[in-house]
Amino acid sequence: MIETRSLTKRYGRVTAVDELSFTVAPGHVTGFLGPNGAGKSTTMRMILGLDRPDGGEALVDGRRYTAIRRPAHVLGALLDATALQPGRSGRAHLRAVAAANGIGAARVAEVLDRVGLTGAARRPASAYSLGMKQRLGIAQALLGDPGVLMFDEPVNGLDPEGVRWIRGLLRDLAAEGRTVLVSSHLMTEMALTAERLLVIGRGKLIADTTVAALTAGGESLEDAYFRLTETSVEYGGTR
Amino acid sequence: MNAVHAEWIKFRTTRATWIGLAAIAATVAGTGALALYVASMYDGADATRRATIAVAPLEEMALFVAQLVFAVLGALSLTAEYRSGLVRTTFTAVPRRWAVLAAKAAVLTAAGLLTGVAAMAAARGLTGAIIGDRPIPEYDEPVRLADLLVGGPSVAMFALIGLGLGALTRSAVATIGTVFALWYIVPIVAMNLPAPWDDRISSIVLTRLHTELAGVDPAVKYGDHMPSALLSPWAAAAVMTGYVLLVNLPGYLRARRD
Numbered sequence: 001m002i003e004t005r006s007l008t009k010r011y012g013r014v015t016a017v018d019e020l021s022f023t024v025a026p027g028h029v030t031g032f033l034g035p036n037g038a039g040k041s042t043t044m045r046m047i048l049g050l051d052r053p054d055g056g057e058a059l060v061d062g063r064r065y066t067a068i069r070r071p072a073h074v075l076g077a078l079l080d081a082t083a084l085q086p087g088r089s090g091r092a093h094l095r096a097v098a099a100a101n102g103i104g105a106a107r108v109a110e111v112l113d114r115v116g117l118t119g120a121a122r123r124p125a126s127a128y129s130l131g132m133k134q135r136l137g138i139a140q141a142l143l144g145d146p147g148v149l150m151f152d153e154p155v156n157g158l159d160p161e162g163v164r165w166i167r168g169l170l171r172d173l174a175a176e177g178r179t180v181l182v183s184s185h186l187m188t189e190m191a192l193t194a195e196r197l198l199v200i201g202r203g204k205l206i207a208d209t210t211v212a213a214l215t216a217g218g219e220s221l222e223d224a225y226f227r228l229t230e231t232s233v234e235y236g237g238t239r
Numbered sequence: 240m241n242a243v244h245a246e247w248i249k250f251r252t253t254r255a256t257w258i259g260l261a262a263i264a265a266t267v268a269g270t271g272a273l274a275l276y277v278a279s280m281y282d283g284a285d286a287t288r289r290a291t292i293a294v295a296p297l298e299e300m301a302l303f304v305a306q307l308v309f310a311v312l313g314a315l316s317l318t319a320e321y322r323s324g325l326v327r328t329t330f331t332a333v334p335r336r337w338a339v340l341a342a343k344a345a346v347l348t349a350a351g352l353l354t355g356v357a358a359m360a361a362a363r364g365l366t367g368a369i370i371g372d373r374p375i376p377e378y379d380e381p382v383r384l385a386d387l388l389v390g391g392p393s394v395a396m397f398a399l400i401g402l403g404l405g406a407l408t409r410s411a412v413a414t415i416g417t418v419f420a421l422w423y424i425v426p427i428v429a430m431n432l433p434a435p436w437d438d439r440i441s442s443i444v445l446t447r448l449h450t451e452l453a454g455v456d457p458a459v460k461y462g463d464h465m466p467s468a469l470l471s472p473w474a475a476a477a478v479m480t481g482y483v484l485l486v487n488l489p490g491y492l493r494a495r496r497d
Contacts, residue, residue, distance in 0.1 A: 049334050050327055066334040070241075077331060083324030087254035096252070100245035100332035140328070 001025060001179055002047060002148060006056035009042050009203075016042045018203035019056065024181045024196075026147065029174045031194030031211075032183035035229055039203040040183040041079070044152055048077055060148055072101035072144030078151045081137035086126035090117055090136045093125060098143050111139040116165075130157030138169070148179040155189055167193045191221040201229045242333045242342035246316075250346050255315050259308035263354065266304040267362045270297040274366035281373050293376045298362035302390045305358045306397045306446065307422050309351045313401025314414035316343050321409045336494045340406060344487070347398035355394030359387040385453045392479060393449035397422070399483045400445070406490025421445050430466055441466035443478055451475035 002024040009017040017039040024030045034040050045051040047058040049066035057064065060075050068074050084093060094108045112118050115135040120128065128136065134157055141149055151170075155163050170193055174180045184190050190197065191211055199207040206228050207214070214224045250256055277294050284292065317340075320326035333339050363382055370378040397418070404414040422445060429440040438458075441447055450457060450468060452475040457465035470478065 045327075048327075048331050050330055068334070071334060072332060079327055079331075080324050083328060085249075085253065085319065085323055085325055088249075088252045092248060092252035096245045096248040097328060097332050098245075099248055100241050100329075102241045 001061055002150070002181060003059045003062075004043065004047070004056065005059075007043065007046060007053055007058055008055035009039070009046060009051060010054050016203050017046070017053075020200065020203065020205055021056075022198050022205055022208055024179055024198070026177055026179040027174060028195040029170050029180045029182060029193055030196040030198060031190035032181055032198050032200070033185070033187060033190055033225065034183075034200040034206075036185060038200045038229075040200065041152055042203075043200075044077070044079060044150055044181075044183065047150065048075075048079070070101045070144070072097070072103065072146060074144070074146050075148040075150065076141030076144060076146040077149070078134075078137035078141045078154055080152070081133040081154075081157075082130070084125035084128075084133065084136070087124050089122050089124055090128065090132075090139075091121035093136070094140055094143065097140055101144055103143050107143060111142045114142065115139040131159055131162050134158055134162070134166075138166070146178070148181075149173055150181045152183045153185075154182060155184070155186070163189070187221050187225040191215075199225065199228050201231070242338045243345050245329075245332065246339075246342040246346045250312075250316075250350065253312075253315070253319075255312060255319075259312055260354070263301065263305045263308055263358050267301045267358060267365060270300055270362040271365040271369060273297055273300075274369035277375065278369055278371070278373060281375060294370075294378065296363075296377055296386075297366045298359045298387070298390075301358040301362035302355065302393065302449070303446070305354055305390070305394045307419070309347070309354065309394045309398035310401040310418040310422060311415055312350075313347050313398035313403075314405045314411055314418060316347060316402055317405040318409060318411040318414055322411065337491060340402070340487070340491055340494060343402055344399055347402055348395045351395030351398040352391035355390035355392070356388055358394075359390035363387055383453070386455065389449040389453040392452060392476075396448070396479045396483055397445065400486050403483065403486035403488075403490045406487070406494050409493075438467040438469055442469040445482070448475045448479050452479070 005021050007017055007020040008015065020039070020043060032040050042051060046053050047060065047065060049064065060068070065071060065075065091108060091112065094112065095105055098104065098108050109118070112121050115138050117132065117135050117139060120132060125133070134154055138151070138154065141151065154166055158166060170180055170182060182194065194211060196210050197207065197214065198205065211221065215221050274297060277292070281289060281292055317326070320329055329339055330336060367378060367382065401414060401418050404417055405411070408414050426441065426444045426446045429444050430437055432440055442451065447468070451470040452472050454472050456468040458467040
C-alpha cells in the first residue's frame with residue numbers, strides 16, 4: 001500500500017507536486033498517468049525518500065520509506081533503467097544492490113532468470129539494449145520479493161514482445177496480492193495493463209478512477225485522458 | 240555491514256579499480272628497473288665513484304602513484320554514481336545517506352591501507368633484492384618496518400579526501416583536479432616558499448605526512464635541500480585525521496540535505 005497525504009514539492013517558484021493525496025491499494029495494477037512534467041517522477045522520488053517533500057508525507061505500508069531498515073523487502077522500484085555503471089555486468093550490479101539489503105547471490109540468479117537475462121548476466125551494462133536495461137531494472141525491483149512495486153515508464157524501449165511480457169508480469173504481480181504502481185504517458189498501454197488509474201496534471205490529482213469507469217460512456221481512454229488533462233498540459237502544441 | 244558488502248562488490252567490479260591497481264603494479268616494476276640501472280652503474284664504477292652513488296628511496300615512487308590512484312578511486316566512488324544516476328539506486332537500497340558514505344569510506348580505507356603497505360613492501364623488496372649487498376646508502380641498512388607501514392595510512396587518507404571532495408562537488412573533474420593540485424603542485428610550491436615557511440608548509444602537505452608519521456626527517460636523512468619535518472608522528476597522525484574529517488564533513492552535510 002502506498003499513501004500520500006498533501007504531498008507537495010516546489011522547485012523555486014514552480015510547484016511540481018501540489019497537495020497530492022492518493023492511496024494505491026494492493027491486488028491490481030494502478031496506472032499513474034499524466035502529461036510530461038505533471039509530477040509523476042517527482043512523486044515517485046518523494047515516495048522513495050530521494051527528494052524531500054516541502055509539505056505532506058508519503059507512506060509505504062504506513063511507514064516513511066527512509067525509516068524502513070531493509071527497504072528492498074517492502075518496496076521495489078524502477079526509476080531510471082539507464083542509471084548503470086557502463087563497465088559493470090548486470091549480475092554484479094544486482095549483486096551489489098542485493099547485498100545492501102542482505103540478499104544473496106542465489107536470489108540474484110533467480111530474478112535474472114525471471115526477466116530472461118541469465119544469458120546476458122555477465123556482459124557489461126554498456127552492451128545492453130534499452131530493453132535489456134529495463135528488464136534488469138525490473139529484476140532489481142523484484143530482488144527483495146517486495147509487497148509494493150513501483151515502475152516509472154517501464155515499457156520505454158521494449159520491443160512488442162517485451163511490452164507484452166511486462167504487461168503479463170505486472171498483472172501477475174498484482175494478482176499475487178502486491179501493490180503495483182506504474183507510471184506512463186501512454187494511455188493506450190495503461191488501458192491494457194491497469195485496472196485503476198491516477199491521473200495527475202501540474203502536480204494536482206485530476207482523477208482517481210478505474211479504466212472501466214473512464215471508458216463507460218463509449219469514449220476511448222485516449223479521448224477521456226485528453227479531456228481530463230487538457231487544462232493541465234504545460235508544454236504542447238495547440239489542439 | 241550490508242552497505243559495506245554492497246560497496247565492496249561495487250569497488251571490485253569497477254574498471255577504474257583494476258586499471259588503477261595495474262598502474263601501481265607497473266610502477267613497482269618500474270622501481271625494479273631503476274634498481275637494475277643503479278646496480279649496473281655501481282658495478283661499472285670505480286671505487287671513488289662508487290662512494291658518491293646514492294639513491295632516493297625507490298619505494299616512495301610506488302607510494303606516490305598509489306596516492307594519486309586512490310585519490311582518483313575515492314573521487315570516482317561517488318561522483319561516478321552521480322554522473323550515471325546510479326546514486327539514486329544506491330540511496331534507494333540504503334536510504335540512510337551517512338551509511339552509504341560510511342560504507343564507501345570503510346571499503347576505501349581497507350583497500351587503501353592494504354595497497355599502500357603492499358606497494359611499499361613490494362617496491363622495497365624488489366629493489367632491495369636487486370641492489371643486493373652492494374653498500375649503497377639506504378640499501379646498506381635493514382629496512383625499518385615503520386617506513387613501509389606508513390604507506391597504508393597515507394594511501395587511505397588520499398582515498399578519503401577524494402571521497403569527501405567528491406561528495407561535496409559531485410564532479411569527478413573538479414575533485415580529481417583538486418586532489419592532483421594537492422598531490423603535485425602544492426608540495427612543489429611549499430618547498431619553494433621563503434624560510435621558515437618552506438619547512439612549515441612542507442610539514443603539512445599531504446605527500447609528506449607519511450614520512451613524519453614514520454618519524455623520519457628528510458632534511459636530516461637526505462640533506463638540507465629537503466625541507467625539515469616539524470611534526471612528530473602523533474602530530475602527523477592528528478593532521479591526517481583532521482584533513483579527512485575537514486573534507487568529509489561538508490560532503491556529508493550536502494549528501495544529507497536534498
